[in-house]
Amino acid sequence: MFRTVLVSNRGEIAVRLIRGLKDLGIKSIAVYSDADRGSLAVSLADEAAYLGASPSSESYLRMDKILEAARRHGAEAIHPGYGFLSENAEFADACAAAGVVFIGPSGDAIRKMGSKIAARRLAIAAGAPVVPGTEQAVGDLAAAQRVARELGYPVLIKASAGGGGKGMREVAREEDLAAALRDAASESLRAFRSEEVYLEKLVVEPRHVEIQVLGDKFGHMIHLGERECSIQRRHQKVIEECPSPLMRQNPELRERMGEAAVKIAREAGYWNAGTMEFLVDRELNFYFLEMNTRLQVEHPVTELVTGLDLVEWQLRIAAGERLTIQQSDVEWTGSAIECRIYAEDPANGFLPSPGKITALKEPSGPGIRLDSGVYSGWTVPLDYDPLLAKLVAWGGSREMAMGRLDRALAEYSLAGIRTNIGFFREILADEEFREGRLSTAFLEGFFERSVSRETLGVEAEAAAAIVASLGEKKSEVADSTEISRWLAAGREQMLR
Amino acid sequence: MFRTVLVSNRGEIAVRLIRGLKDLGIKSIAVYSDADRGSLAVSLADEAAYLGASPSSESYLRMDKILEAARRHGAEAIHPGYGFLSENAEFADACAAAGVVFIGPSGDAIRKMGSKIAARRLAIAAGAPVVPGTEQAVGDLAAAQRVARELGYPVLIKASAGGGGKGMREVAREEDLAAALRDAASESLRAFRSEEVYLEKLVVEPRHVEIQVLGDKFGHMIHLGERECSIQRRHQKVIEECPSPLMRQNPELRERMGEAAVKIAREAGYWNAGTMEFLVDRELNFYFLEMNTRLQVEHPVTELVTGLDLVEWQLRIAAGERLTIQQSDVEWTGSAIECRIYAEDPANGFLPSPGKITALKEPSGPGIRLDSGVYSGWTVPLDYDPLLAKLVAWGGSREMAMGRLDRALAEYSLAGIRTNIGFFREILADEEFREGRLSTAFLEGFFERSVSRETLGVEAEAAAAIVASLGEKKSEVADSTEISRWLAAGREQMLR
Amino acid sequence: MKVETRIGGRAGNLKVEAASFRYEREDGAVAEGEFSLQTLEPGCVSVLIGGRSYRVTRGAAGEMMVNGQPVAAEVFDPRSLRSRKSGADRGGRHDICAPMPGKIVRVLVEAGDAVKAGQGLVVVEAMKMQNEMKSPKAGRVVEVRTKVDAAVSPGEVLMVVE
């Protein structure tokens, strides 16, 4: 096993990886930009290397600086996390050339699977069903218009190198195509350094279900079941769970999708952890969408339900160990649901809300796992993703997982910036969600259903008013002094 | 199921119980003394009732006030937690008389098993082996001396109504007997309102292994395996784990002890959750010691390894539901280890360290469960137990559980009062602990072995010195200003 | 003490005397009684009203969280009742304001350009999310106050459309 590993990422995933390294007694090296000097990852790592200015193009995307840091700190391997350089074949190759192990698949496998277009071809070769669409990057607007007409609207524009909804646009009418293409290409360029986009037929109200695969360098490959990620906003996952509520009525579906995923991965000569994304329509047909050739944001739900540590296996496999788990060893126990806690404002179109966290009390207790990258006093930079933390609840049943998640969300207090914490509690109260009737159109329907959202009770409003009247915008010192005065005044008369 | 439940306890267990109630959608009622108005439990509960002054005799031991609060808040049941009134048969009877369900066994069963002397007799009747000792409370000093001579020194004095090491004293020589009896009786009186103590032969260097049982009101009773609680200081458990390292080499021992435990519980007509404590000697003989007729502090290790929620089952059973789990359904997966985080000073004889917590960053992440009753700004009262929180790590193997626990301990920063957090990291580094060679004498040996404890490295000392030089005892404002000044001065010259 | 309140978008008023309060909302709903306050952490207060427990945290500016639920909460002295800003629409002039802290990545029009309702004017990016500001009406761009790569604060006027 490795003795020293560098984590070429930031935020909650850097913290999760550093924790995973510490759990195995491996020395952890963090990297940081100017904005991240005070990050939780830097303070938890054994060592930390400065990369450059805050924009990721000057720091987390700089292969040269990352490899130099690995050399200087004696790292034998680099874990890229997700995003940034994690699906960059060139970086995997550069690591190999520098004699550092890239913790992930080979550069070749990334090339085969990392481009959505190449992956489609490979899936077809492996006999897996795919969504109708272009096999190559669209050229100019005229070409795109031609393809879109053939597929029939609505169509979906996707970044070839992309993931996580970036560089993705739904287009319902031809007149919106030009603007959508421009935005998608520009977003893709910024996020993935590639303008290449392609078109796909839009499957209406599908479920988004993905399969986790894990394979070693000796050709042994298994799947760890599904994650249902249907609840998305602008193609960005918001809630993920395992098992998918679909599998309760259709237990054989997991097996069929798992087999398809393993076949595609084998076809690509893939090793390490990877995820096959599928759409599932109402008739339970599934279509291969794309592969993520890295650890997923939502990997904890799989870890909680299978009891396996995906990061541990990524490290072991990268170090050349054999995957000692057989497909029949894998069991799925209970139910896990994850909420992505974002710095965004649900009351204002979910716009980003970077800034300083002035108070924070994180939830904990039975069945709760929190992978957080923030702390009280941390200034959430505007240069990166708005993901603050992942709150995951496990329970013996889906009902228990929902109960624990709601309790943990109610305990989660975070002040200074806006987040979607309260929004999740509304989703958890939604009948459709509770019944597991999910699709990628879930949130649209939810926003319509919840027009007349229940407000707080009048007494809870009074509690807020009382606290607000203690001095809005006053310093904390004034605040607590004023409370003391009130308390002193009130104590004698207090009915007890 | 109940709609409203009152929790007649405080601290971390009140928080754990309130969370458990919320998970099931049950309204939770906290109770509080003067010292606990600002407690985490009160702020998390749906409702809260004031009991009285801080001493527990004025608050958490006041049956009348607790029952009155239950009536006023419409609670259908009371969960007593551990300690306080949890093993008080009179309270269980008073609840029944008031038409409120006591969440635990019947008053009769508490009477049968709650007194250690009665429990011994019952265990003997059930065919379980017991440690040689008196069957009745010792009277005066002369009687105690006579019994001790018969058993042969060393002997152990124990409170009949006791638990958790309170009112317990080891006596190696006759000349120490008088003082030990006096202290044990007085401690017992304060803690349990009973001076009754008895004597037992001291089994040398045994393991302390307990079995969790769970039974419904219809006579169905199962066990959930063992917890090894050998690591104790002054008969107070410090670290608990499941499985016991003993069971790896002796898997049939769990079955034999589990059967014995279930037999004793059946003999007592017991229902709800309970724990049979055993001593296990080097030849793997086990002796029944006593029963705890309530939820244990260390129940989370069993929850993590079995996937069952003990509080949920306590509630269901108390509400008259059937225990639907069969013995053959129970599986033990992976390994869980718990550390009891106490407000005490390991560098100063582990003396209590109450006071205000001025800064707190609690650990989290993969495999970590934290049941905490504190927050940053909370003043730990000197009126109650020093238990602040329970940190529990689960891993696929004992090694992984240890790795995660050590990582979580390293992340745990708590300022303002002293705790045993650092002490646990030293234990985790100890070869005997890592090998699972445990006994109740473990800590004595550990203190001898670790005389020359490794200090921090010189560079880590320098880091502490640099921060200390920023102004010891200065206000936080001065502190961060000074840092800014230094930072500004240092930034240009910094080697990166 | 008496203050005007606006909680969750609805007006009301709050009277506090020693440990008693009376809160009345514009729709006539009333809560009143004794209360008990206890500061937990800075910015986080436990309020007990009639034995019911409310954990109130100061969230972002003008916002409270009550038991994890965010709610807009403002109070003002009745003698100095603030009027709400409505700078966005002043006699046909529309200020196009930055909706969030961020950076300008594209300016799509120039001063003097004629624009249609819904036409893109400027693209702001924060946290990898691009937000295209659209014209609220057909008209003409009379002023452009920003440029590519500028850092902007929420509410900052980027352009004016007339």
Added chain:
Amino acid sequence: MKVETRIGGRAGNLKVEAASFRYEREDGAVAEGEFSLQTLEPGCVSVLIGGRSYRVTRGAAGEMMVNGQPVAAEVFDPRSLRSRKSGADRGGRHDICAPMPGKIVRVLVEAGDAVKAGQGLVVVEAMKMQNEMKSPKAGRVVEVRTKVDAAVSPGEVLMVVE
């Protein structure tokens, strides 16, 4: 800036200039180089030295935690070097001090009593734990400054034995 230090019970000194430092311990061990500081939360600072990361938290008085490990840490200006208190033993008089905040539950001797070394004098209780203070030597109780039920602070003198 130069200060005397006492870290983990060992004396030493620390020199800091801009972002450079030199720390030398009495046993000759030295650490030196560039450092970078960053306040995280109040009372918690991230220190980087040669790329190695130390999270330093101010613990209880006179104590720091470095990456979760507590260590006694004091610094003093060399010009006003404090001498350590040694009030416990002054010419045969021993002060019996409260070891922790707590309450007196039993006073076992009276002024004037003769006591043996190791004999119990007074019992302090905090957090349900009773602590019997024992006489450090054979002698006589010359003063009893406390009584049953008194609340005591750590270091407070409870009796004097001579």
